[in-house]
Amino acid sequence: MTISADHAAQQPATAEPGAAPAARHASQQAGSQHTEQQDPASEAVRKFGITVEDYMLPARHQIQMVGPDGTLHPHTEQGTQPGHEYTLPGEAELLAAYEQLVVGRRVNDQNSALVRQGRMAVYPSSHGQEACQVAAALCLADGDWLFPTYRDSVAVMARGVDPVQTMTLFRGDWHGGYDPSKHKVGIQCTPLTTQLLHGVGVAHAAKLRGEDTVVLAMCGDGATSEGDFHEALNFAAVFHLPVVFFVQNNQYAISVPLAHQSVAPSLAHKAVGYGMAGERVDGNDVVALLAVLGRAVKLAREGSGPLLVEAHTYRMQAHTNADDATRYRQDSEVAEWVAKDPLSRMTTYLTDRGLLDDGLAARIADKAEAVATQLREGLSEEVPVEPQDLFKYVFSTPTPQLKEQSAMLADELARDAASTAAASTAKGSGK
Amino acid sequence: MSPTITTSSEANGNVSAATARAAARAAVEAEKTGPQTITLAKALNTAMADAMHADESVLVFGEDVGMLGGVFRITDGLTKTFGTSRCFDTPLAESGIVGMAVGMAMNGMRPVIEMQFDAFAYPAFEQIVSHVAKMHNRTKGTVKLPMVIRVPYAGGIGGVEHHCDSSEAYYAHTAGLKVFTPATVADGYRMLREAIDSDDPVMFMEPKKLYWSKDLVDLDALRDEHTANTERGTSSEGRAAVARPGTDATLIAYGPSVPTALAAAAAAAEEGRSLEVIDVRSIVPFDDETVCASVRKTGRAVVIAEAHGFASVASEIVARVQERCFHHLAAPIRRVTGFDVPYPAPKLEHFYLPGVDRILDAVDDLQWED
Numbered sequence: 181m182t183i184s185a186d187h188a189a190q191q192p193a194t195a196e197p198g199a200a201p202a203a204r205h206a207s208q209q210a211g212s213q214h215t216e217q218q219d220p221a222s223e224a225v226r227k228f229g230i231t232v233e234d235y236m237l238p239a240r241h242q243i244q245m246v247g248p249d250g251t252l253h254p255h256t257e258q259g260t261q262p263g264h265e266y267t268l269p270g271e272a273e274l275l276a277a278y279e280q281l282v283v284g285r286r287v288n289d290q291n292s293a294l295v296r297q298g299r300m301a302v303y304p305s306s307h308g309q310e311a312c313q314v315a316a317a318l319c320l321a322d323g324d325w326l327f328p329t330y331r332d333s334v335a336v337m338a339r340g341v342d343p344v345q346t347m348t349l350f351r352g353d354w355h356g357g358y359d360p361s362k363h364k365v366g367i368q369c370t371p372l373t374t375q376l377l378h379g380v381g382v383a384h385a386a387k388l389r390g391e392d393t394v395v396l397a398m399c400g401d402g403a404t405s406e407g408d409f410h411e412a413l414n415f416a417a418v419f420h421l422p423v424v425f426f427v428q429n430n431q432y433a434i435s436v437p438l439a440h441q442s443v444a445p446s447l448a449h450k451a452v453g454y455g456m457a458g459e460r461v462d463g464n465d466v467v468a469l470l471a472v473l474g475r476a477v478k479l480a481r482e483g484s485g486p487l488l489v490e491a492h493t494y495r496m497q498a499h500t501n502a503d504d505a506t507r508y509r510q511d512s513e514v515a516e517w518v519a520k521d522p523l524s525r526m527t528t529y530l531t532d533r534g535l536l537d538d539g540l541a542a543r544i545a546d547k548a549e550a551v552a553t554q555l556r557e558g559l560s561e562e563v564p565v566e567p568q569d570l571f572k573y574v575f576s577t578p579t580p581q582l583k584e585q586s587a588m589l590a591d592e593l594a595r596d597a598a599s600t601a602a603a604s605t606a607k608g609s610g611k
Numbered sequence: 612m613s614p615t616i617t618t619s620s621e622a623n624g625n626v627s628a629a630t631a632r633a634a635a636r637a638a639v640e641a642e643k644t645g646p647q648t649i650t651l652a653k654a655l656n657t658a659m660a661d662a663m664h665a666d667e668s669v670l671v672f673g674e675d676v677g678m679l680g681g682v683f684r685i686t687d688g689l690t691k692t693f694g695t696s697r698c699f700d701t702p703l704a705e706s707g708i709v710g711m712a713v714g715m716a717m718n719g720m721r722p723v724i725e726m727q728f729d730a731f732a733y734p735a736f737e738q739i740v741s742h743v744a745k746m747h748n749r750t751k752g753t754v755k756l757p758m759v760i761r762v763p764y765a766g767g768i769g770g771v772e773h774h775c776d777s778s779e780a781y782y783a784h785t786a787g788l789k790v791f792t793p794a795t796v797a798d799g800y801r802m803l804r805e806a807i808d809s810d811d812p813v814m815f816m817e818p819k820k821l822y823w824s825k826d827l828v829d830l831d832a833l834r835d836e837h838t839a840n841t842e843r844g845t846s847s848e849g850r851a852a853v854a855r856p857g858t859d860a861t862l863i864a865y866g867p868s869v870p871t872a873l874a875a876a877a878a879a880a881e882e883g884r885s886l887e888v889i890d891v892r893s894i895v896p897f898d899d900e901t902v903c904a905s906v907r908k909t910g911r912a913v914v915i916a917e918a919h920g921f922a923s924v925a926s927e928i929v930a931r932v933q934e935r936c937f938h939h940l941a942a943p944i945r946r947v948t949g950f951d952v953p954y955p956a957p958k959l960e961h962f963y964l965p966g967v968d969r970i971l972d973a974v975d976d977l978q979w980e981d
């Protein structure tokens with residue numbers, strides 16, 4: 181536990197670590213518990229020379245840098261305005277993102293195929309949303325945390341988690357397959373928006389220790405109706421925490437369109453109600469996403485408090501393999517979004533800029549294929565499950581009750597094995 | 612290796628070794644050492660203060676726990692002593708409090724959070740059941756959640772609706788949560804320290820009608836006991852206590868019902884019947900050993916709890932004891948619990964709460980003629 185050391189570094193020197201926070205706050209009176217933090221209003225005015233409303237309200241238009249046809253908009257037509265200014269990411273960053281886009285698309289398609297073949301129980305595909313997935317992972321530094329949902333497998337892999345471990349949840353071996361502490365990636369969360377609060381807590385702990393960790397916490401458009409969405413944004417704002425809330429607005433929550441969730445001007449507009457800055461971005465434009473999320477992470481790290489970014493995208497496939505999207509949306513609508521595909525637009529843009537040629541495209545395709553192979557092989561392998569794992573991880577030490585139940589199952593299995601063995605012996609001798 | 616668990620009045624023996632660290636603790640306890648009469652509230656408060664002194668990662672937060680010290684004053688003075696980084700008020704949102712605590716626990720802290728009242732923990736139910744209880748399991752133990760959710764619970768205080776629920780069964784039913792409930796002043800200190808030390812999440816159910824109950828306890832002796840336990844790797848966790856020894860029948864109770872059971876045992880003694888009282892202390896893990904040893908000895912048992920009886924902790928105790936002690940039983944095990952009605956309004960609560968007479972009636976029914 182390092183809070184004392186890191187805390188002490190921030191505090192006026194005092195002999196006793198426990199007394200340091202007290203000393204810092206001793207002069208504060210009732211009702212002003214968190215006055216040491218920056219007032220977001222004056223900060224916005226100081227930093228950008230704009231009013232607090234102009235800082236917190238999203239820019240009038242969504243930020244889009246590269247259009248669906250793959251051409252870069254002139255700076256004046258990117259949707260930016262004073263205080264909402266974005267710089268084009270560098271070449272290396274764009275190429276890294278492109279590679280992850282190609283891998284992500286391949287992962288989505290491979291996983292959907294594995295579900296159809298019965299090798300995986302379920303897969304919520306992010307086909308069409310890969311730009312959001314990739315940018316969410318790439319905008320973070322090593323020490324930062326990501327809190328993903330069930331739909332964000334590609335983001336988890338792009339953060340460096342092993343693809344097969346990522347899929348453990350959907351394959352049905354266990355509820356999670358990777359170590360969140362090691363990767364600084366929460367287990368992909370299903371109860372909608374509950375993970376946002378975990379992100380808030382991780383950021384709060386880091387802030388108390390004086391670390392500069394940023395948390396990026398993800399959710400969908402429908403999920404913004406949940407109570408924990410509200411509580412998480414409000415807590416992050418009140419405690420002035422470095423959390424970037426990233427909403428992938430893919431237009432639907434299973435079958436329910438966004439119009440049934442919210443009549444706010446946009447989801448990004450919700451930010452102002454919490455006293456944080458919001459922004460809208462084209463969720464199929466990885467260039468704009470890298471710029472907007474990158475700046476949000478930077479601002480959060482510099483102490484501007486939390487931010488809310490809404491990405492406008494589309495779920496090209498059904499909610500999961502178990503869903504039938506034709507029951508609630510028109511093919512024509514899907515076709516419109518095919519034309520806005522995040523991957524093909526980047527291919528065009530990078531090719532036109534001379535950054536991508538056939539050789540590089542082939543090398544990237546090979547990498548994507550290698551990941552797909554890894555998934556195919558990893559998920560085809562019969563990994564035996566360990567029944568005693570049921571009892572092992574409920575508490576740090578099993579209770580007497582769990583020990584009893586574990587012994588009961590062991591006994592049951594031993595008797596099963598014995599009778600199977602006896603049966604095969606009988607069969608053998610009968611021949 | 613397990614330490615002996617004693618009730619608070621028995622725990623007052625050893626004061627000698629305490630003085631060495633007393634000076635270092637002057638900031639926590641300005642008061643005199645040695646046995647003193649303190650309330651359960653003070654014992655809980657001292658446990659938090661000591662834990663915060665011992666470990667910088669221990670944080671306290673919730674609604675009104677800062678400047679006010681909590682509506683029951685259990686966190687009194689913690690903000691003053693430790694500052695607003697270590698004990699602070701949150702916005703009014705229970706799911707937010709619990710969810711944020713989950714994240715903090717994931718990231719190296721040991722949050723001790725307060726739900727203002729039992730029924731106001733319900734907005735946090737999803738976080739508690741789906742995350743607090745399951746994170747360790749889901750991550751195969753790589754993420755532990757060392758957090759304590761303190762819940763002032765149960766009735767008997769003339770409280771209005773939503774302020775008197777006995778909600779322990781919801782938590783006890785949820786795999787992955789420990790559920791503790793102290794009934795004595797000394798256990799208030801002892802068990803809260805153990806809950807804060809636990810690497811697993813603990814629902815710490817505080818009987819609010821006992822907050823102002825007093826007992827003569829020696830806090831320094833309790834501190835020494837805690838230190839000694841920590842050094843030995845032992846604790847009283849998961850252990851029931853014999854609150855009053857007896858031979859004829861066993862009263863099994865926890866939290867707010869323990870003093871009622873003791874009063875019933877005292878009344879029965881006057882009628883010549885010797886009742887043993889077991890204080891369950893830890894609902895999860897449950898101490899089958901101590902409870903069953905008593906029932907095997909006496910052959911008769913009554914389980915007492917304030918919560919509704921249907922599908923309750925009391926039901927679970929009856930089932931467990933019956934499965935393990937059937938051949939020692941002289942009579943069916945009885946339950947004396949709250950009725951299966953919403954917790955009543957203040958003027959009606961005395962009809963609802965298990966009282967001495969109702970307990971003695973149940974004892975009378977234990978087929979003594981056989």
Ligand SMILES: Cc1ncc(C[n+]2csc(CCOP(=O)(O)OP(=O)(O)O)c2C)c(N)n1
Pocket residue numbers: 331370371372399400401402403404430432433434495499
């Ligand atoms: C608390 C909760 N309620 C309901 C569900 C069931 N559910 C799973 S995904 C989903 C739709 C969520 O839509 P959205 O937030 O837009 O995310 P998307 O699936 O489109 O990525 C629902 C209702 C859930 N997982 N959690």
Ligand SMILES: [Mg+2]
Pocket residue numbers: 400401402428429430431432433434
């Ligand atoms: Mg959606």
